[in-house]
Amino acid sequence: MSSTASSSAKNVPPAVEFRAVEKRYGAGPVILDAFSLAAAPGDFIALIGPSGCGKSTLLKLIAGLSPVTAGALLLGGRAATPERASTGDELAYVFQEPTLLPWLTVAANVALPLELRATPPDRRAELVRTALALVGLEPRAAYYPRQLSGGQKMRVSIARALVLSPQILLLDEPFGALDEMTRDRLNEELLAIRERQSWTAFFVTHSVAEAVFLSNRIVVMSANPGRLHREIRVDLPYPRTPATRRDPAYHALVDEASQLLRSVEDTVAT
Amino acid sequence: MPPRRFLTILLPAFAGALFVAIWIFVRASLSDDFRFLLPAPTEVLAAFRDHGDELWRATLNTAAGATLGFLAAVVVSFLLSLLLSLSPLVRVTFYPYLMLLQMTPIIVFAPILVLWVGAGLQSVTIITFLICFFPLAVNTTQGLVSTDRNLVELFQLYRATKFQEIRRLRIPAALPYFFTGLRIAATLAPIGALVGDYTAGSSAGDGGGLGFQTIIYSSQAKYPALFATAAVCCALGFIFVAGVLSLSWLSLRKWHDSYDRADT
Ligand SMILES: Nc1ncnc2c1ncn2[C@@H]1O[C@H](COP(=O)(O)OP(=O)(O)O)[C@@H](O)[C@H]1O
Ligand SMILES: [Mg+2]
Numbered sequence: 001m002s003s004t005a006s007s008s009a010k011n012v013p014p015a016v017e018f019r020a021v022e023k024r025y026g027a028g029p030v031i032l033d034a035f036s037l038a039a040a041p042g043d044f045i046a047l048i049g050p051s052g053c054g055k056s057t058l059l060k061l062i063a064g065l066s067p068v069t070a071g072a073l074l075l076g077g078r079a080a081t082p083e084r085a086s087t088g089d090e091l092a093y094v095f096q097e098p099t100l101l102p103w104l105t106v107a108a109n110v111a112l113p114l115e116l117r118a119t120p121p122d123r124r125a126e127l128v129r130t131a132l133a134l135v136g137l138e139p140r141a142a143y144y145p146r147q148l149s150g151g152q153k154m155r156v157s158i159a160r161a162l163v164l165s166p167q168i169l170l171l172d173e174p175f176g177a178l179d180e181m182t183r184d185r186l187n188e189e190l191l192a193i194r195e196r197q198s199w200t201a202f203f204v205t206h207s208v209a210e211a212v213f214l215s216n217r218i219v220v221m222s223a224n225p226g227r228l229h230r231e232i233r234v235d236l237p238y239p240r241t242p243a244t245r246r247d248p249a250y251h252a253l254v255d256e257a258s259q260l261l262r263s264v265e266d267t268v269a270t
Numbered sequence: 271m272p273p274r275r276f277l278t279i280l281l282p283a284f285a286g287a288l289f290v291a292i293w294i295f296v297r298a299s300l301s302d303d304f305r306f307l308l309p310a311p312t313e314v315l316a317a318f319r320d321h322g323d324e325l326w327r328a329t330l331n332t333a334a335g336a337t338l339g340f341l342a343a344v345v346v347s348f349l350l351s352l353l354l355s356l357s358p359l360v361r362v363t364f365y366p367y368l369m370l371l372q373m374t375p376i377i378v379f380a381p382i383l384v385l386w387v388g389a390g391l392q393s394v395t396i397i398t399f400l401i402c403f404f405p406l407a408v409n410t411t412q413g414l415v416s417t418d419r420n421l422v423e424l425f426q427l428y429r430a431t432k433f434q435e436i437r438r439l440r441i442p443a444a445l446p447y448f449f450t451g452l453r454i455a456a457t458l459a460p461i462g463a464l465v466g467d468y469t470a471g472s473s474a475g476d477g478g479g480l481g482f483q484t485i486i487y488s489s490q491a492k493y494p495a496l497f498a499t500a501a502v503c504c505a506l507g508f509i510f511v512a513g514v515l516s517l518s519w520l521s522l523r524k525w526h527d528s529y530d531r532a533d534t
Contacts, residue, residue, distance in 0.1 A: 063427055093427050099420045103442045103525040116428045116438075144525045 013077030014038040015168060015200035016062055022070035023057055023226075031057050033225035035071070039217075041167070044194070044201045046211035046218045048257065050265045054226030055204040059170045062202065063093050075168070092161035094171040098153035100145040100160075107132070107141040110160045131163040134193050151182040158190070162197065169199040176206060184242075187213055191240055208257045212250060213240060218257055222264045229264050232257055309494040314501070317494035324483065325495075329502050332479035335391055336463035336506065339398025340455060346399075347406035347451075354407070355414035355440065372404040376462075380469035390472035394479065397466030402455040409454070413447025414440050446526055449518040456514040460506040480506075 016039040023032035032054045039045055047055045060066045061073055064080060073080045076090075092113075100109045110131050114124045132138045135155035145153055154174060161169060175183040187210060194201075205211050211218050215234055222229040234253055236244060244250055290311060297308045309317075318325065354361050376397055383393045417440050425435045467481025478486075480499055487495040523529040 065423055065426055091427070093424070095420050095424075097420055099418070099424055101421065101439070101442070103445075112438075113428045116425070116430045116434055146525060146527065146530065 012041060014074070015041045015043070015076060016202070017074040017077075018071070019074070020071040021061065021068050021073055023054065023061060023066075024069050025066075030225040032061075033227050035226070035228055037219065037228060039200050039202070041200055042198055043217060044203065044215045046215035047202060047204045047221065048206070048208060048211050048218060048261055049221030049226070049229070050223045051206075053221045053223035055221065056172050057226070059093070059172050059202055059204065062168065063091060063170055090164075090167040092164060092166035092169050094154075094157050094161045094169070094174045096173040096176055098145070098150075098157040100153060100156055102145050104144075105141065106137060106143050106145070106148070106156050109145070109156055110163050113160060113164050127163050131159040134162055134196070135159045135189065151178055151186065154178065154186065155189075158186075158193075162193065165197060166199055169201045171201065171203045173204050173206065175210070183207075183210065184245075188240075188242065190214065191238065195239055208261060209245075209254050212236075212253045212257060213244060220257065220260045220264060222267065230260055232260070306493060309497055313494040314497045317492070317498040321483075321492075321495050321498065325480075325498065325502060327476050328478055328480045328483045328499075329506065331391070331477060332394075332460065332463045332467055332481070333506060335394030335466060335479060336398055336459040336510065338391075338395040339400075339462060339466075340402050340459040340510070342395065343399045343402035343406055343455060343459075344452070347403050348410055348448075350407055351410035351414055351444075352436070354411045355436075361411070368404065368407060371400065374400075376401065376465055377469055380466070384470045388472075389470050390474060390477045393470035393472075394463050394466035394481075397470060398459055398462035401458050401462035401465075405454040405458070406448075406451040409447045409451030410444060413444030416447070417443045445521060446528065449514070449522065452514050452518070453511065456510040457507060459510055460503060464503055 016037075018035050018037045021032060021035045022030060023035075024030055035058070037045075047058065049055055057066070061068055062075070062080070068080075101112065104112070107128050110128045111124050114127060119127070128141075129138065132141055135158055137152060137155050137159065140148065140152065140156075145156070148156065157174070175186050178186070191214065201215075203211070203214055212234055216238075218232040218234060220229045220232065221227065232253065236247065236250060236253070293308070293311065297305065297310055300308065350364075354364060379400070380393070380397065383396055387393055387396065414436075421439055421443070422435070425439055430438070463479065464481045464484075467479035468484060469481070471477070471479055471482040473482060480503055483499055484496065487493075487499060519529065
C-alpha cells in the first residue's frame, strides 16, 4: 500500500521538483512565478486555484509539452530538459476531455500508447486487458467511443493513461464535466487503483471536496502571476472510502480549503 | 405498414411522376409550331433506341475521362494536401496558385490544352482533373490541419514520430473532410468530362464523348437525342455520387457522428 508517502526516505529524490520555476509563453506575461514544490514518490497532490492561474500550464511543464523559461524542473532528480522531456512510459496525462480517437475501439484506444512505442502485440493485448479491468470496462472493449457514456469515456481515458504503468500521473480536471454521482464513484475507483499501482499524481480540480477526498497534499495557487499560495496537508488515512466523506476531519479540511480558495479568488477579483 | 422505407421510395417516385405529367402538360399546351422545343417523353425514349449505339460509346468515353481525371485528382490532391498541412508557410506559398488554377476558365484553357497534348481523352482527363482538384485539395488540407489540439498533444506526450502522427492521427481525423471534398468532386467529374469533351474532345476513331454528341445533335437539330444525352449525363453523375456515398458510408459509419444511429 503506497498510502501517505511522506518525505521520510531522505535518500529518494522527489518524483517531481519545481525549483523557482518561471514560465512565460513566448514574450507574453509571467504565467508562473517563483514556483517551488517537491512531490515525493507516491504523493497525490491536488492543485486548486482561480482559473487562469496556471494549473494546466504546470502539468504541461511536467509533461514536457512546454519548456520552463527560468528555474529548474527535475523529474526523479534529473533535469526535465525539452529533449528528455517525458521519458514517455513513466508519465501519463488525463485531459479534461476524454480525448479518445473516435475511429478506434475502446481496446485500440487503450492500446495506442503501447502501439506508438512498438510494444509487441501479444504483450499489448494483455496490458490492455489489465488496464481495462482496472476501470471495469472489459466488456466494452469492442465498442466505439460514441457508444459510451461520459463517465465510461473518462474511464477509457484513464485506462489509456495507466496502460504504461506510469510513475507520474497528471490529471487536468478529469471529472469536471461529469455529474456528481459519477464523479464520486470515479474518485473512489481512482483511489482503489492507486492501491494497486504506485504513481505520483498531480490532480487539477475546481472541486475542493474532490481535492480533499483524493489527495494527501492540496496546493492552493493564486493568480497573476500564478504562485503557490498555501499548501494544506490532508492527513486522512488511505484507503479512503465513501465513509471518509462523513468524517468530521474531512469536513474541517473542506472548509479550510474552501476559505483559502475564496480568499485567493477575492484578491483576484479586486 | 412499413412506414419509413416505403415512403423513401414512394415519395421520389411520386415526384418523378408529377414531373413527367407537368412535362406532358406543358408540351400539350404549346402550339404546333413550337412543339419541337420540348420533345415528348416517348420521343426521347425513341431517341435512346435510334442513337443507342453511339450514345453508349460516347457514355463510355466520357465515363473514362471522368474516372481517370477524378482518380488522378484524388491522388495528386491528397499528396499535395499532405505537403500543405506541414506548415502555414508552405500553405501561403502555394495557396495563391491553387486559387489561380481554380480561377482559370476551362473554356480558355481548353484550346491551350489541345495545342499541348492534342484533343481527345488526354485533354478530357486533364480538364476533369482540374475541375475536381480544387475542392479536394482545399477540404483535405483543411481536415489535416483541423486535428483536435488535445489529440495532437496526446501524440506528443507519447513521443509519437511525425510519421505516426500523420498516419495514425491526422489522416483518419481528416477523413470526414476528405469525403466532403470527394462528394463535391464526384458531382463535378462527369460535368468536367462533358465540358472537356465539348471544348477539347475528338471524333478521331470512336473517341467522341457526350460533349461531342451534344455538338453534333444540336447542329443537326436532333432535339430528342439532345434530351437523351442530358438524361445520360444525369445518370453518370448519379453513379459517381452513389459510389462516393457508399465509400463514405463504409469508412465512417462505425465512428462518425454523421452516421449516428441507434442500430450500432
Ligand atoms: N499555449 C499558450 N500560449 C499562450 N498563453 C497561454 C497558453 N496556454 C495558457 N496560456 C495562458 O496562461 C495562463 C494560465 O493558463 P492555464 O495554465 O490554462 O490556467 P488554468 O489551467 O489554471 O486555468 C492563462 O492566462 C492563459 O491565457
Ligand atoms: Mg486549466
